[in-house]
Amino acid sequence: MKRSFLLVAAGLFSLAATAQLNVQLHYDLGHDIYGKELSNRPRVTATVENFTPDKWGNTYFFIDANLGDHVVKSAYGEISRELQFWKAPVAAHIEFNGGLDGASGSFDNAYLIGPAWNWHSKDFSKTFSVQLMYKYLAHKKHHGNSNHSVQLTEVWGVHFAKGLCTFSGYCDLWYDKGVKGHFILSTEPQFWVNLWRLPRINDNAKWSVGTEVEVTKNLVWPANGLNDRFYAIPTVAMKWTF
Numbered sequence: 001m002k003r004s005f006l007l008v009a010a011g012l013f014s015l016a017a018t019a020q021l022n023v024q025l026h027y028d029l030g031h032d033i034y035g036k037e038l039s040n041r042p043r044v045t046a047t048v049e050n051f052t053p054d055k056w057g058n059t060y061f062f063i064d065a066n067l068g069d070h071v072v073k074s075a076y077g078e079i080s081r082e083l084q085f086w087k088a089p090v091a092a093h094i095e096f097n098g099g100l101d102g103a104s105g106s107f108d109n110a111y112l113i114g115p116a117w118n119w120h121s122k123d124f125s126k127t128f129s130v131q132l133m134y135k136y137l138a139h140k141k142h143h144g145n146s147n148h149s150v151q152l153t154e155v156w157g158v159h160f161a162k163g164l165c166t167f168s169g170y171c172d173l174w175y176d177k178g179v180k181g182h183f184i185l186s187t188e189p190q191f192w193v194n195l196w197r198l199p200r201i202n203d204n205a206k207w208s209v210g211t212e213v214e215v216t217k218n219l220v221w222p223a224n225g226l227n228d229r230f231y232a233i234p235t236v237a238m239k240w241t242f
């Protein structure tokens with residue numbers, strides 16, 4: 001789970017100028033598809049995600065907590081701030097990524113800065129963003145003894161069927177000297193059915209059910225400890241939007 005609600009929340013902002021918060025619970029199917037190869041992967045992830053716009057731009061964050069053996073095995077989060085108090089569609093983007101892991105102690109922290117180009121349809125039912133950022137990797141010994149990287153990010157959100165369905169997601173591609181091919185790919189498209197849009201359902205009970213597919217290259221660490229292959233790992237998920 002990662003940022004995949006940023007521009008969907010921007011669409012909701014067109015309806016109400018307030019913060020948008022959601023909580024997600026994902027059941028990971030990696031064990032079922034890849035067997036013992038991903039036996040070290042937690043089955044359940046809880047996500048808290050928030051997008052807050054203001055007259056200066058917006059603030060976004062999420063926290064993933066990976067659960068197993070009745071404890072939190074690891075946690076990962078990202079927080080970003082965009083400044084855009086001018087009419088041009090380009091914003092200034094700054095971001096921090098990091099977390100804690102019960103086995104290794106911590107995820108590698110990363111700091112990013114760069115421009116973001118943001119677009120939306122007139123009714124905000126379709127949204128898209130492209131970010132090109134310099135990325136500083138805090139622990140260079142994990143990245144081919146280099147702190148420096150560049151990352152290209154796309155984020156999208158599409159509401160359709162009168163708001164009943166949402167297709168959203170992100171795609172990150174960044175340089176990492178420490179992996180095979182020197183590039184890491186991570187994309188997580190999500191599909192949600194927003195149950196409160198159905199007839200005779202209370203529109204205050206904002207439940208959604210859906211799925212997310214984590215598609216990666218050179219990112220997921222399997223049980224053998226080599227993060228040098230492609231994975232496509234779906235989840236079964238539910239979400240409450242406040």
